[in-house]
Amino acid sequence: MSKTSNLVSALVIACTVALAAPVVALAATGPAPAAVQGHKKHQAKLEAKADKTRVKVGEETKIKGSFADLGGQESVTGGEPVIVQRLQAGVWVDLTTGTCRPNGNFVFSLSFSVRASLSLRVYHPETDLYVGVVSNVIGLVVI
Structure with missing residues (x-):
């Protein structure tokens, strides 16, 4: 060479x-010590239900629910994002978004323009404080 x-x-x-x-x-x-890595995200519980299971086209129904911290270390201070989703062709599609009240409760007013049997849920995306969580599935028939 x-x-x-x-x-x-x-x-x-x-x-x-x-x-x-x-x-x-x-x-x-x-690995870095836990103090350097940051705090562990809290587990949460999300519950939701519809005022009615059957509504007419254009009629308003409310989805009410609550978001709760399962760790018990901190209370929900409100402002946590929540999203109502609809199951469409096997994929959860966002319908509307909002935030929790200071007590962790939320209310959405929805109406639909087509006749259908819908599967809805409420979703809380992962944040700096909480892991992502979904509610139970809510069945709603629009006639």
């Missing part, structure tokens, strides 16, 4: 070692 090839090879090896050293050092130290 020529002097130039040897020099380039040595340079490539030196750069590789320099870049790999911090990664190897980080891997050797193990």
Whole structure:
């Protein structure tokens, strides 16, 4: 090999070692302590029900429910996002969004323009404080 090839090879090896050293050092130290990783997300419970199980086209019905912290360490301070979803062709599709009241309760007013048998649920997406959770499935017939 020529002097130039040897020099380039040595340079490539030196750069590789320099870049790999911090990664190897980080891997050797193990995972960061829990205080550095952040707090564990809370488990929650989401319950929902419809005022009526059968409504006419265009008639309003309410979906009422509650969001509760299962950890018991903190009370719900309100403002947690909740989303009403409809099962459509095997996929949950968002219908409307809102937030919980300070006591964890929520109410949605819905009406539908077509006749159908609907499966609805309420979904709370994962946040900084809580894991994602879904309610029971609510059956609603629009006649």
